[in-house]
Amino acid sequence: MKKITLHDKTFVLSIANDDIQKAIAKVAQQINADMAGENPLFISLLNGAFMFTADLLKLMDMVCEVSFIKYSSYAGTQSTGKVTELIGLNTDIKNRTVIILEDIIDTGATIARLLEDLARLSPKTVKIATMLYKPAAFRENFKIDYVGMEIPNDFIVGYGLDYDEIGRNLRDIYVLDK
Numbered sequence: 001m002k003k004i005t006l007h008d009k010t011f012v013l014s015i016a017n018d019d020i021q022k023a024i025a026k027v028a029q030q031i032n033a034d035m036a037g038e039n040p041l042f043i044s045l046l047n048g049a050f051m052f053t054a055d056l057l058k059l060m061d062m063v064c065e066v067s068f069i070k071y072s073s074y075a076g077t078q079s080t081g082k083v084t085e086l087i088g089l090n091t092d093i094k095n096r097t098v099i100i101l102e103d104i105i106d107t108g109a110t111i112a113r114l115l116e117d118l119a120r121l122s123p124k125t126v127k128i129a130t131m132l133y134k135p136a137a138f139r140e141n142f143k144i145d146y147v148g149m150e151i152p153n154d155f156i157v158g159y160g161l162d163y164d165e166i167g168r169n170l171r172d173i174y175v176l177d178k
Contacts, residue, residue, distance in 0.1 A: 004174055006163045011156075011174035015149070020131070020159055020173065023148035024052065027129055028059035030146050031099065034127075039063050040097040043089065043118075045110065046070040047168065048103035051160035052131040052148075056101065067091045071110050093123045099145075103160045104132040106153065108140030115142060131159075132173075 002013050039062065044053040046068050057066060072084050098118060105111060111128060118126055129146035136153040157163045158170030167174070 001172075003177070004167075004170070006157060006167045009163060010177040011158075011163075011167075012177045013172055014154075014156060014175040015151075015159075015173040017159070017171040020148075021055065023131065024055050025059060027131075027146045027148050028056055031056075031129065032059075032061045034145075035062055035064075035097070035099075037062075038097050039065070040099050040127075041091060041093060042066045042099050042101050043114075044068050044101040045103070045114070048160045048162070049101050049131070051168075052103050053101045056129070065091070069114070071114060089118075089121070093118065093121045095122065095124045097125050097127070098123045099127045099129055102128065102130040104134065104156075105130045105144060106134040106137035108138050108142065112140045112142060132156075 004011050042053065042057065042064060044050065044066060047070065050068075053066065057064070067089060069089050100111065100114060100118075102111060105128075115126065127145040128142070130144060131148040133144060133147045133150050134153045135150055155163075155176040156173050157167035158173040160168050161173065162168045
């Protein structure tokens with residue numbers, strides 16, 4: 001589909017699934033090289049990162065674990081600026097290598113809050129992997145270790161990303177039609 005309508009907004013194709021899968025393979029290759037011999041704990045942020053997490057973990061060459069948490073900072077097409085923990089971590093991460101999996105990093109507020117929360121649990125190290133990164137929107141001061149692709153600061157849906165809870169199931173990524 002070249003164009004879709006979700007609720008009251010129209011979106012146009014931006015990133016095809018083939019390109020998404022190539023970006024995930026690139027991230028997987030980097031993580032596999034860096035984590036050889038490790039047993040990392042992947043922490044996936046719901047809801048958006050579930051598709052990225054599933055596809056990425058299929059490409060991992062090491063024994064690993066995955067856990068899911070849920071933070072929220074969006075309402076409609078805008079970040080609220082306030083990060084709320086909806087589902088917390090129930091896995092012991094003390095002295096563990098942790099890799100956060102995020103669908104998209106824009107302002108960075110959600111990951112900044114998560115990094116604060118994880119630091120209190122004494123992990124050995126924390127790395128960050130994101131499918132998509134919006135450098136023009138980024139406002140925080142932390143390192144993003146693995147980036148699938150950089151994109152403009154536009155509102156997008158598909159491949160796990162939603163507009164008011166719909167559109168996550170789309171295999172491709174669509175940008176808001178201006």
